[in-house]
Amino acid sequence: MRQSKLFEQETAPEDAVDVEQLILLALGEFQARGKVLAERVLPLDRLRGALRRATESIGAAELEDARAVAALRSLGAEVRQVPSYVAKHPFRIIIHAALAERARRVYEEARSEANEHV
DSSP states (O other): OOOOOTTOOOOBOGGGSOHHHHHHHHHHHHHHTTOOOBTOEEEHHHHHHHHHHHHHHHTBOOOOHHHHHHHHHHHTOEEEEOOTTTOSSOEEEEBOHHHHHHHHHHHHHHHHHHHHTO
């Protein structure tokens, strides 16, 4: 049995996390910060902060690039891989307007539910 350390945070098992829901929350939060998301070519690096904040908010481990990219593709985002010498996270993401709107709604619903429970 693994013993937790004093300052170590408990994280949800990877399989227990709904990655698509997590991505939607991250994209919605990105827009809530006043950033333009729809119909732009964004490096994955630009979205990593939103992904990290989303995983922290639900107590999950940070997503690996491959898992995040697969979820983005399944949600309908356009993903282009660039050579690895171009960037640490070598992907360019295009979020279409419909997906951006869906993410905004999911984020607002999650935020209003969180405010109700406070």
